[in-house]
C-alpha cells in the first residue's frame with residue numbers, strides 16, 4: 123500500500139515556532155524525572171467532593187440545559203453569574219453585552235487573533251511572554267512586536283516611545299499579575315500609565331488575568347479592565363482557580379469587540395460546554411470559590427517558599443530568579459555562558475525538567491534563562507529537583 127505524503131498539504135501558518143515546546147510541556151515528563159515545566163494547578167486544589175454532588179444534581183435535574191448546545195455567548199444564567207462575579211472581584215459589573223463565556227483563556231487569545239489580526243498586523247507583546255499566545259499570533263501571521271520588561275513588568279515608557287514613533291498595534295497583550303513566564307506583577311502606577319498611554323493612542327489592550335485570583339496573601343490590584351473598560355478586553359480562565367479539565371473562561375470588554383469574538387467563536391467550537399458552564403455557576407453561586415481559594419493560595423505560597431529556600435541553598439553564584447507574589451512561576455537568569463536549551467538533556471539525565479527561556483521570546487532570545495513552575499511538585503520534591511538542577515548548572 124502506498125503511503126500518502128501530506129507534507130505539501132499543510133498551510134504555511136501551521137509552521138509556527140514553539141509548538142514542539144508546548145507539546146512537550148503538555149505531555150508531561152518521563153518516569154523518574156521531577157518536572158517543573160507546566161503551569162498546571164495542583165490536583166489537591168480540585169474540589170472533587172463538591173463537584174461530584176453538583177455534577178450528579180445537574181445530570182438529574184438540569185440535563186436538558188446542561189447537556190445541550192448553548193448560545194454562542196454562553197448560557198444567560200451563567201453570563202449573569204459571571205457579570206455579578208466581575209462586579210464583586212473587580213468593582214465594576216459589566217453589562218451583559220460586555221461579557222461572553224469562552225472555552226478558556228487560550229481560546230480568548232485565539233478569538234482575538236481571528237477577529238482582529240490580518241497577516242502582517244503588529245501586536246505588542248511583553249518580552250518574554252506566554253508561549254502559547256506567541257504561537258497563536260504566529261498562526262494569525264501577526265507581526266509580534268516585543269516590548270521589554272523589568273522587575274516591575276512591562277516597560278510602559280518604552281511602549282509609549284514606540285507608539286509616539288507611530289507604531290499602531292492591533293492590541294497590546296499583557297499579563298499584569300504573576301506573569302507567565304516571569305512571575306512578575308505590574309504595580310498600580312504602571313497600570314495607570316499603561317491605560318493612559320493606550321487611551322491617548324486609541325490602542326486596545328488584551329489583559330490576561332489567568333493567575334490573578336492566586337495571590338499568595340489574597341490581595342489584588344485593580345484590573346486594567348476595571349480602570350479602562352472602553353479600551354481593555356480581559357481574558358479570564360477557570361483553569362487555575364477551579365480546574366483546567368472544565369476548559370472554561372470569560373471575555374469582558376467593549377461590546378463591539380465582544381460581539382466580534384462571539385462571531386469568531388461560531389467558527390471554532392460554537393459554544394463552551396454547557397455542563398462545565400453550569401458547574402461553574404452552581405459552584406460559584408454556592409460560595410465554592412470563597413471556601414476553596416484561601417487554601418489554594420496558602421498551598422502555592424508554601425510551595426514558593428520551599429522553592430525559593432531551595433534555590434537559595436543550592437544554586438551556584440551568578441544565578442538570579444524573580445520573586446513572585448502569586449501564581450505558579452519563577453524565572454531564572456543563569457550566567458551568560460550557559461545555554462538552557464543545550465543543557466536540557468543533561469538535566470533530564472539528572473532527573474529534572476524545566477522550560478528553557480528562548481521559546482518565550484520573539485526571535486528566541488534569552489539563551490541563559492529558564493522558567494520553573496512550583497505548583498504541582500510536593501515541597502520535598504521541589505527541594506530534590508533544585509538540588510539536581512543546581513548540580514547540572516554548576517557542572
Ligand SMILES: Cc1ncc(COP(=O)(O)O)c(C=O)c1O
Nearest residue numbers: 161226227228252302332359361
Ligand atoms: C498566561 C496564561 N494565559 C492563559 C492560559 C490558558 O488558560 P486556559 O487553560 O484557560 O486556556 C494560561 C495557561 O497556562 C496562561 O498561563
